[in-house]
Each structure stands twice: as structure tokens, then as C-alpha cells.
Amino acid sequence: xxxxxIEKSILPDGYYGKSTLACSLGRxxxxxxxxxxxxxxxxxxxxLNKNLGFTPEDRTENIRRVGEVAKLFADAGLICIASxxxxxRKDRDACRALLPEKFIEVFLNMPLELCEGRDPKGLYKLxxxxxxxxxxxxxxxxxxxxxxxxxxxKDHAEDTRLIVQHSTSVPAGYExxxxxxxxxxxxxxxxxxxxKTLIVEMLQAAKNQGS
Amino acid sequence: MTAVGDFRMLNLSKFxxxxxxxxxxxxxxxxxxxxxxTGCKKLSMCGGGARSSVLRPVKAMESSTGDVLTKDCGGFSxxxxxxxxxxxxxxxxxWHKSSVEKSDREELLNQKGCVIxxTGLSGSGKSTLACALSHxxxxxxxxxxxxxxxxxxxxxxxxxxxxxxxxxENIRRIGEVAKLFADSGVICIASxxxxxRKDRDACRALLPEGEFIEVxxxxxLQLCETRDPKGLYKLxxxxxxxxxxxxxxxxxxxxxxxxxxxxxxxxCRFKIVLCQREKMCDSPNALAEIVILYLERKGYLEA
Numbered sequence: 001x002x003x004x005x006i007e008k009s010i011l012p013d014g015y016y017g018k019s020t021l022a023c024s025l026g027r028x029x030x031x032x033x034x035x036x037x038x039x040x041x042x043x044x045x046x047x048l049n050k051n052l053g054f055t056p057e058d059r060t061e062n063i064r065r066v067g068e069v070a071k072l073f074a075d076a077g078l079i080c081i082a083s084x085x086x087x088x089r090k091d092r093d094a095c096r097a098l099l100p101e102k103f104i105e106v107f108l109n110m111p112l113e114l115c116e117g118r119d120p121k122g123l124y125k126l127x128x129x130x131x132x133x134x135x136x137x138x139x140x141x142x143x144x145x146x147x148x149x150x151x152x153x154k155d156h157a158e159d160t161r162l163i164v165q166h167s168t169s170v171p172a173g174y175e176x177x178x179x180x181x182x183x184x185x186x187x188x189x190x191x192x193x194x195x196k197t198l199i200v201e202m203l204q205a206a207k208n209q210g211s
Numbered sequence: 212m213t214a215v216g217d218f219r220m221l222n223l224s225k226f227x228x229x230x231x232x233x234x235x236x237x238x239x240x241x242x243x244x245x246x247x248x249t250g251c252k253k254l255s256m257c258g259g260g261a262r263s264s265v266l267r268p269v270k271a272m273e274s275s276t277g278d279v280l281t282k283d284c285g286g287f288s289x290x291x292x293x294x295x296x297x298x299x300x301x302x303x304x305x306w307h308k309s310s311v312e313k314s315d316r317e318e319l320l321n322q323k324g325c326v327i328x329x330t331g332l333s334g335s336g337k338s339t340l341a342c343a344l345s346h347x348x349x350x351x352x353x354x355x356x357x358x359x360x361x362x363x364x365x366x367x368x369x370x371x372x373x374x375x376x377x378x379x380e381n382i383r384r385i386g387e388v389a390k391l392f393a394d395s396g397v398i399c400i401a402s403x404x405x406x407x408r409k410d411r412d413a414c415r416a417l418l419p420e421g422e423f424i425e426v427x428x429x430x431x432l433q434l435c436e437t438r439d440p441k442g443l444y445k446l447x448x449x450x451x452x453x454x455x456x457x458x459x460x461x462x463x464x465x466x467x468x469x470x471x472x473x474x475x476x477x478x479c480r481f482k483i484v485l486c487q488r489e490k491m492c493d494s495p496n497a498l499a500e501i502v503i504l505y506l507e508r509k510g511y512l513e514a
Contacts, residue, residue: 023307023310026310026311027310030311030315030316035319035320035354035396036311037316037391037394039391040307042304042305042306042307043307045298045299045304046296046298046301046304046306047390047391048384048388048391049301050299050301051299051300052300052301053300053302054302058300061370065367065384068366068367069391071366072356072367072388072392073395075356076354076392076397078397098366121295121303122295123303126303132302132303
């Protein structure tokens with residue numbers, strides 16, 4: 001009923017986080033007549049996972065349960081958008097193992113300073129003041145994914161600009177204005193790792209044309 | 212009055228204001244169900260039935276600019292006032308509002324999300340009814356999903372045993388997941404023994420009134436044991452399984468239910484009772500059609 005492919009989007013820097021992205025994604029899918037459902041880590045802790053805390057064991061169980069529920073939703077034919085910190089790699093990999101062909105990991109690679117600068121829920125402040133223990137990024141680690149399908153990173157802004165300029169007629173330098181562009185790949189990705197190779201290829205092509 | 216076989220049908224004209232708050236003496240087969248529908252001026256049903264409207268794609272909105280990310284999605288700006296709460300053991304959590312509401316999804320699917328909770332002894336036909344119901348809904352272009360108690364114990368609830376506490380947790384978790392499915396617009400069919408009344412009532416309390424429909428498979432223990440589809444009664448009687456519902460653990464039927472001597476059907480406040488007795492067993496498809504009749508009458512099969 002719903003497609004499982006991923007579309008590579010290059011988004012400019014913006015003030016968005018996991019929940020906001022999930023929300024936006026859900027809405028855009030809905031506009032295309034596709035049924036999706038957001039499983040937000042915090043929301044689930046109001047219901048299914050309300051008997052779990054934030055110890056490492058409970059975090060693991062939290063993610064396990066969300067993974068199992070997401071699997072059920074995928075089986076039902078929905079596009080399930082799970083949005084949670086999920087800091088430990090092995091927990092995310094365990095969820096991936098539940099649905100090998102249908103698990104798409106999207107890593108929002110924002111530096112800690114940027115996240116802390118935003119601090120939308122005031123939690124970093126509380127954590128720095130020692131009022132929250134074991135807060136991810138402060139006194140609990142975040143383990144980034146090793147290979148993932150989408151990679152949006154402020155450090156790649158220049159590369160992004162080059163690819164956009166090369167692939168589209170959008171002029172360089174779009175400061176001050178937010179835009180959303182969908183850049184198609186030059187060829188079909190063979191697998192997950194190939195996605196990164198493709199981006200490198202596109203960047204190389206953009207640089208070659210520029211030189 | 213139409214006499215069909217040995218059973219008396221209610222006057223069809225009554226069905227025009229059918230409230231499902233009366234007892235319908237009927238051994239319902241397809242033919243009779245079709246009669247009911249004719250009386251109600253509804254679609255006539257038969258196995259594999261009429262296909263009602265398929266998903267209507269939502270008209271695509273105009274392509275939006277980047278500000279949709281921050282403006283429309285409840286995204287957080289630095290100074291927004293957010294409500295941080297503690298629920299149970301989860302501290303410092305914030306409820307994130309989605310921009311796509313349940314009503315939007317229901318419009319997309321042309322149905323109302325709800326939970327159909329099938330309860331009864333082992334061997335009473337819960338899973339079979341769930342399958343038949345799911346098929347029948349699919350034939351009508353409705354999206355449903357089955358949460359089978361046994362299946363969930365392979366995945367989400369694989370860490371739970373059959374002790375009383377774990378049974379309660381099993382049901383709680385399935386109730387919460389069913390709630391999520393209902394919120395997504397799907398008709399969620401939960402099929403599990405769920406023997407304790409307070410656990411079922413706790414699940415009912417999770418959802419707004421009208422979104423939790425309890426279907427009680429009222430089949431006598433003897434009949435279930437005769438069927439014994441998974442050989443569990445035999446093991447329980449031999450003492451190899453302890454705390455088996457019906458043998459050495461109680462089953463608490465829903466309140467406000469009456470037991471009769473013939474196959475009775477009645478509904479009361481979102482509870483459907485399907486009685487099966489030795490001499491008169493309806494097929495799963497027939498029972499499924501009874502539930503569908505209810506859903507259709509109550510408006511669950513349209514947005």
C-alpha cells in the first residue's frame with residue numbers, strides 16, 4: 001500500500017529537530033495520500049512506556065518496545081515514523097534486525113553546542129545544573145550511526161551548495177531564505193552504502209564542472 | 212414477520228431505527244444477514260462482499276516553502292513555553308503534538324479508527340473471528356490490523372510470562388498499542404483471552420467512549436475443551452500447564468451479559484456478545500458479518 005523507498009532530500013540549515021522533522025514528514029506524506037503514523041519517544045512514554053525510566057536498561061527496553069510496535073505498524077502497511085533519541089547503536093541495530101528491508105535510519109547530525117543553544121525544552125539547562133542525571137550528550141553518551149541513508153549536516157553546507165548549484169538552476173548562496181529541494185540521484189543506489197558513494201560522486205561532478 | 216427456518220426474525224421494519232439494544236433471536240447465516248440488510252436498506256452482504264470505496268487520495272497541497280517546518284509543525288522555537296511532565300517512571304517528557312490529526316487520517320481511509328477487543332476462553336474462536344473480520348473489512352476496502360495475544364508474545368511481549376502480573380502487563384501493553392492503531396485510523400482487532408475484567412476495563416478507559424468495542428465469545432468451557440485446537444486443555448488437565456484459564460485460573464465474563472440457551476446476539480454499550488452452543492454454531496464468517504453490521508450501523512466504516 002505504501003512505498004518503502006527513501007528520497008534523498010537536501011535541506012538547508014534550519015531549526016528543526018527529530019519531532020519537528022517527523023511531524024513535517026508525516027504531513028508531507030499525508031498530502032501525497034500516504035498513511036503514516038508518528039511514534040514519538042516522549043509521547044510513548046506517556047502511554048506504552050510509562051513504566052520505564054531513563055536507566056540504560058530502561059532505555060534499551062524503551063527502544064525495543066518502540067521497535068516492535070513500529071514493526072507492527074509497518075506490517076499493517078503504514079509508513080511508521082519513529083522519533084526518539086535512541087542513543088545506543090546496539091539498540092538501534094536490534095530494531096533494524098526486526099525489519100531488515102524496511103528500516104530506514106535518519107540521523108540528524110547536529111553538534112551538541114547547537115542543540116544546547118536551542119534547548120527547546122530547557123532540559124540541557126537542567127542537566128547542566130545537575131537536576132537531571134544521565135542526560136544524553138551531557139553525562140550519557142550518544143553513539144552516532146556508522147552508515148545511514150540520510151545525512152544532513154551543517155558541516156556539509158559548502159558541499160551541499162555545490163551539488164545544488166550543479167544539479168539545479170538555483171543560484172549559489174541562498175542565505176536568508178529557506179528552501180526545500182529534491183535532488184534526484186544520478187543513478188539508482190545499489191544498497192545503503194552506495195548512497196554515500198553517490199553523494200561523493202555528485203560532489204565530485206559538481207567540483208569538476210566548477211574547475 | 213418473516214419466518215426463516217426454526218427461528219423467528221424480528222419485524223424488518225424495526226431495523227430502520229436499529230439501536231442494537233435489543234436481543235435479536237437469530238441463527239444468522241448469510242441469507243438472513245442479507246435480509247437484515249435489505250430491511251435496513253444497506254448493502255447486501257455475502258462472502259467476499261461488495262467493495263466499498265477505496266482509499267481516496269488526499270488532494271496534494273501546493274508545494275510549500277521551507278517555513279512549513281517551523282511554523283506549521285509545532286516545532287519549538289527557543290522561547291516557547293512547553294509543558295514538561297512526569298508520567299510514571301518517565302520524567303521530564305514533553306507531549307509533541309502532531310500536525311496530522313486522527314480525523315485527517317480517518318478521512319484518508321474513509322473509516323473511523325477503533326479497537327475491537329475479542330475476549331473469551333482459549334478455543335472459543337477469537338483468532339478465527341479476528342481473521343474472518345479482517346478479511347471482511349478488507350473486502351470492503353477498510354484497513355484493519357490484528358493484534359493476536361499469542362503473536363504479540365513472540366515480539367513486543369516476549370519478555371512476559373503467564374503470571375498474574377505479567378498477564379496484566381501483557382494486556383496493558385496490547386491495550387496501549389491498540390490505542391495507537393486506533394489513533395492512526397486503523398480498525399484494530401485485538402484477540403486475546405484477557406480473562407480479568409479489570410484489565411479489560413483498564414484498556415477501555417484508555418480510549419474515548421465509543422472507540423473500544425468488546426466482543427465476548429460466549430462459548431461454554433466444555434465446547435472449548437472439545438475443540439481444544441492447540442491441545443492446551445489436554446496439557447492443562449494433565450497438570451503440565453499451570454494457571455490455565457478455564458481449568459485452574461478464572462475467566463471473568465463481561466458484566467451486563469446474559470446467557471441463553473440458543474444462539475443469542477445482543478449489544479449493550481459497546482459490548483457485543485456472541486453466543487455459541489453445542490447445537491448451534493455460526494461460522495466465523497457469519498459472526499464476522501454480525502460485527503460488521505454493528506460497525507456499519509454505528510458509523511465506523513465511514514469517515
